[in-house]
Amino acid sequence: MMPPHAKAQGVDEPNAPAHPNRARRFARPWAYFVSRLDPRPQALFSPMLPIFTAALAIAIFIFDTVTPYEIAAASLQVVVVLLSLRFCRKQGVIFVSLGCAALSILSAVLTIVSYVPTAGSTFSLGVINTSISLTAIAATAYLALATETARQTAERAQAHLAHVARLTTLGEISASIAHELNQPLTAVITNANAATRWIRSEPPNPQKVTSSIESIVEDARRASEIIARIRALTTRAEPQNAWVDINAVIQEVLVLIQSQLNENRIVVRAELNNGLPSVFGDRIQLQQAVLNLIVNAIDAIGAAQADPREIRIRSRKTRPSGVEVSIEDTGGGLTTTDVNQIFDAFFSTKTGGMGIGLSICRSIIEAHHGRIWAEKGEPSGATFHFTLPGTQEANQ
Amino acid sequence: MNLGAPATRTQKSTVAIVDDDPSVRKAISNLCESEGFDVVAFSSTAEFLRWSIPETPVCMVLDVRMPGENGLDFQVELAKSHAEIPIVFVTAHGDIPMSVRAMKAGAIEFLTKPFRDQDLLDAINGGLAKSRMRRNALEMNAELEARYQSLSNREREVMDLITKGQLTKQIAATLNLSEITVKVCRRQIMTKMQANSMLDLGRMSEKLERMRSGPAELR
Ligand SMILES: Nc1ncnc2c1ncn2[C@@H]1O[C@H](COP(=O)(O)OP(=O)(O)OP(=O)(O)O)[C@@H](O)[C@H]1O
Ligand SMILES: [Mg+2]
Numbered sequence: 324m325m326p327p328h329a330k331a332q333g334v335d336e337p338n339a340p341a342h343p344n345r346a347r348r349f350a351r352p353w354a355y356f357v358s359r360l361d362p363r364p365q366a367l368f369s370p371m372l373p374i375f376t377a378a379l380a381i382a383i384f385i386f387d388t389v390t391p392y393e394i395a396a397a398s399l400q401v402v403v404v405l406l407s408l409r410f411c412r413k414q415g416v417i418f419v420s421l422g423c424a425a426l427s428i429l430s431a432v433l434t435i436v437s438y439v440p441t442a443g444s445t446f447s448l449g450v451i452n453t454s455i456s457l458t459a460i461a462a463t464a465y466l467a468l469a470t471e472t473a474r475q476t477a478e479r480a481q482a483h484l485a486h487v488a489r490l491t492t493l494g495e496i497s498a499s500i501a502h503e504l505n506q507p508l509t510a511v512i513t514n515a516n517a518a519t520r521w522i523r524s525e526p527p528n529p530q531k532v533t534s535s536i537e538s539i540v541e542d543a544r545r546a547s548e549i550i551a552r553i554r555a556l557t558t559r560a561e562p563q564n565a566w567v568d569i570n571a572v573i574q575e576v577l578v579l580i581q582s583q584l585n586e587n588r589i590v591v592r593a594e595l596n597n598g599l600p601s602v603f604g605d606r607i608q609l610q611q612a613v614l615n616l617i618v619n620a621i622d623a624i625g626a627a628q629a630d631p632r633e634i635r636i637r638s639r640k641t642r643p644s645g646v647e648v649s650i651e652d653t654g655g656g657l658t659t660t661d662v663n664q665i666f667d668a669f670f671s672t673k674t675g676g677m678g679i680g681l682s683i684c685r686s687i688i689e690a691h692h693g694r695i696w697a698e699k700g701e702p703s704g705a706t707f708h709f710t711l712p713g714t715q716e717a718n719q
Numbered sequence: 720m721n722l723g724a725p726a727t728r729t730q731k732s733t734v735a736i737v738d739d740d741p742s743v744r745k746a747i748s749n750l751c752e753s754e755g756f757d758v759v760a761f762s763s764t765a766e767f768l769r770w771s772i773p774e775t776p777v778c779m780v781l782d783v784r785m786p787g788e789n790g791l792d793f794q795v796e797l798a799k800s801h802a803e804i805p806i807v808f809v810t811a812h813g814d815i816p817m818s819v820r821a822m823k824a825g826a827i828e829f830l831t832k833p834f835r836d837q838d839l840l841d842a843i844n845g846g847l848a849k850s851r852m853r854r855n856a857l858e859m860n861a862e863l864e865a866r867y868q869s870l871s872n873r874e875r876e877v878m879d880l881i882t883k884g885q886l887t888k889q890i891a892a893t894l895n896l897s898e899i900t901v902k903v904c905r906r907q908i909m910t911k912m913q914a915n916s917m918l919d920l921g922r923m924s925e926k927l928e929r930m931r932s933g934p935a936e937l938r
Contacts, residue, residue: 513743514750
């Protein structure tokens with residue numbers, strides 16, 4: 324009953340390459356399928372569980388077989404079905420249930436063959452008990468499947484919500500993106516003009532021509548990297564889990580949001596600790612969460628006409644091996660009396676606000692087994708914290 | 720007046736580039752170097768302010784929007800500190816109100832990225848010409864002031880009265896001097912001030928008057 328991917332994920336990760344994004348697509352294509360099979364992060368998953376479950380099923384089978392026929396120990400197999408829910412998807416649960424039913428019938432047959440029934444009444448009692456066991460297994464299997472379906476639907480809805488949010492935020496930061504692309508393109512055009520001048524100058528300066536062309540290549544590459552980032556934000560994908568450096572995530576978001584920060588004349592102070600543990604999760608979802616928090620901070624500073632206009636982003640290690648990120652702004656602070664209310668979907672105090680930013684943040688952080696909360700800032704503003712579990716080893 | 724024009728034509732001109740984006744900064748530097756300018760580049764206006772501005776003509780190419788500061792505010796600040804450096808603005812998204820504000824505050828040009836190289840170079844040359852003129856004027860003022868300082872107290876008194884239109888006789892009476900002394904003084908003044916004529920001396924005096932009544936700037 325041990326799923327084939329259980330080990331693969333655990334063994335592979337410590338030497339995960341520096342660019343999990345790229346590696347995920349090209350270096351380990353099978354890893355993609357693995358993450359589709361079981362998107363539940365590893366923390367939930369103990370490789371001992373399937374072994375234990377199988378052992379339990381066999382133990383129940385033996386117990387059921389050696390005890391007299393009228394003792395229907397087979398109904399205990401419902402425990403096996405319920406346990407399988409912890410590590411199997413739909414097909415797996417069906418398979419386990421059928422296995423349990425088969426074991427119950429086999430045990431009934433074996434019991435009948437070895438113990439010649441003494442009285443007709445006991446035999447019929449046994450048949451009734453076997454049927455009850457089978458019915459119990461079937462009912463449990465049905466409930467288990469319903470639960471699994473509901474969970475999958477919820478998961479898909481969450482992924483969809485994150486996608487919607489990605490697109491919404493994309494609209495918000497399109498100005499940012501235009502600016503981001505405009506910079507390297509300006510550099511390309513200017514360097515190309517300069518190269519022409521260096522060729523035409525008397526005498527021509529081939530060294531300067533070469534260095535101009537090198538700059539052009541560099542700038543063009545930067546432009547294409549920006550496009551790749553935008554594509555990553557817009558394409559809809561199932562969550563793709565990998566080991567992620569949370570500091571890199573924060574820095575990527577800062578690049579995306581830079582021109583919006585400039586426009587609002589906001590200074591970001593990033594105090595990112597080195598040597599943080601890696602966190603296991605979906606890079607883009609985590610970017611999304613950080614982005615939403617920064618966008619909110621920008622909104623808050625803008626609305627309050629705050630001075631100074633600062634966002635402080637800190638990351639640090641938590642015990643035993645997690646990370647905590649805090650985003651502190653100098654805006655007007657939280658106005659609601661109930662601090663948790665802001666995380667509710669469609670709660671917003673802004674005229675143009677949808678009120679989904681923080682609820683998406685929370686669903687993303689909780690899907691990564693982390694926690695998110697808000698605090699009043701000192702002396703003003705608001706501070707948002709989130710924690711995520713990580714690995715034992717530090718990055719790099 | 721024969722204030723010898725300083726030989727600024729042959730002097731090197733400096734372009735100071737302030738842009739937080741390293742690739743744009745490098746590209747504009749490259750373009751300016753290809754035109755033969757001396758180039759200095761800074762990633763922030765704060766960094767620029769630490770630079771000791773050379774005696775040569777200087778033009779600044781400034782990105783309007785950078786983290787933590789605003790090019791337009793900087794323009795005002797720079798103007799207040801009397802370090803009058805012509806500014807060519809470049810911006811990623813040129814909105815009209817912003818460019819109007821910049822031009823009103825004396826910007827040479829307001830260019831939207833990506834700009835045509837010739838537009839930028841023309842603007843820079845315009846800025847440098849302005850800087851050169853300002854420099855020359857300042858140098859001329861300084862020269863005039865030096866000549867005036869070389870006069871003795873008596874000569875200054877005489878010059879004052881000459882430019883008020885008094886004749887030698889009147890001056891001699893006012894200052895209780897002999898006419899000969901006044902005439903000698905007069906010749907001395909013309910030589911020291913390097914004035915060709917009475918009219919020339921009058922103009923110089925007017926200019927000195929104006930320099931006294933305000934900070935030493937181009938008038
Ligand atoms: N940094 C902050 N400072 C002050 N208030 C905040 C901050 N972040 C969130 N809030 C409050 O929480 C509310 C909910 O935030 P949330 O991000 O969920 O929605 P929103 O920003 O209003 O809209 P959107 O769906 O566009 O994100 C905000 O309307 C605001 O009142
Ligand atoms: Mg929001």
